[in-house]
Amino acid sequence: MANEFSVFNFKSKDELLKKMNELDIKLPFESNTEVLKKEQVIGDKTVKNSMVILPMEGCDSNIDGSPTKLVYRRYERFAKGGSGVLWMEACAVCKGGRANPRQMHINRENVGEFKKLTDHIRKSADGSVYLVAQLTHSGRYARPDNDMGAVIAYKNAHLDRFLPNNVHIITDEEAKELEGEYVRAAMLAKEAGFDAVDVKCCHRYLLSEFLSAYNRDGEYGGSFENRTRLFFDIIRRIKESCDIDIAVRLGAYDEIPYPDGFGVDIDDFRQVNLDETKKIVRILRDLGVKMINVTGGNPYYNPHVNRPYDVGPYRPPVHQLNYVYKLLNAARELKQEVPEMTIVATGFSWLREYGANIAAGCIKNGWFDMAGFGRQAFAYPDFASDIIKDGTMYRNKCCVACSKCTVMMRDGMVTGCSVRDSEVYLPIYNQGRNGKQSAISNEIRENL
């Protein structure tokens, strides 16, 4: 009973701590959040504090992939909110890799628009901000042209039922060609003024899918060396070609049964097994990667693993605190493996204002270096300012983990927080729910 899924109804920190105690979840809680103000050194840059805004896609770019007014609005709010690192949302390295026709996509023609955006963000930030461009190919979730365009690394018994009909298994030659797309995108990101590129390898998008390609033949399947080849080759090639910091958003485990999942115990997929993930982070360190953000799960198949929620598409098997713990503990185990790297954890939004306290407790105890906030940034973009100014976050500004931002995405709408930023996003949420998505999306786009 105690371990059942239930909504966040803690009225005080003592109630939260009591629940953690009941569940035997040992997360350090620190009332004093001072440690979150600590500067970090990444490469040759000093980051002004230990708070990170995680990539949060708005599905609201122009058709050519460049930023619209809504994108500007989002990043201006994030920049003014005071976090030290702004890890920008998924940006496709090629048109075919876009998860939707409105995903960001950087290319030679629109790089100037990205430069204007980063200039605007830097101007809006109070002091400096470290800017990361997340480079991605969406693989099985690529829908550059509505239902067309998905590619997979291998046939997957758990995930394939969500695929459109016209999917194909990417060939070794096609996979190899992607190296060039990543390098081009990294060079453009540098030109556009980013501090770092993230070679995204999580959430079962293409590069992370290769990590579990145990049963694929050829150069990219089977052995650890083969399954990680594309990912590491891309990083090597970027390093050779471009003077920009490299970061990685890494799916440490995906909670999908072996052999269709990665980072899981072979006999029990609900148990994390980080042996290969640890090997990966050691290699990333040796390749000169500066920063890793640890995440897990698959937002389409088991969203409760990556973003514990109160309202969502199904009732998860156990209490949300278990998933928060798994995410933060994975970051801790990986930090122990590569203490010299900057490790950013994911998993704080469901904790509401206590996210700041758990983050402070973990950082103080050396679990990881920085705390990353996803949905919280949509709801409460200035959470970092409040922590810096007042030492706390405020419940009435917090994300309520209602999943409406995801619902908007799945409805084909642009997305944001329809609860805390309702003036802009509630009408869009309602339109999406009323099934007016395509007409309304076009209308919204015209008015952006």
Ligand SMILES: Cc1cc2nc3c(=O)[nH]c(=O)nc-3n(C[C@H](O)[C@H](O)[C@H](O)COP(=O)(O)O)c2cc1C
């Ligand atoms: C609407 C929405 C958009 C997201 N966009 C991205 C994205 O572009 N790239 C990415 O790596 N993760 C993305 N995520 C995942 C978040 O970065 C984050 O991992 C997740 O929300 C869990 O963190 P939280 O508990 O702080 O929200 C998105 C999540 C949501 C709900």
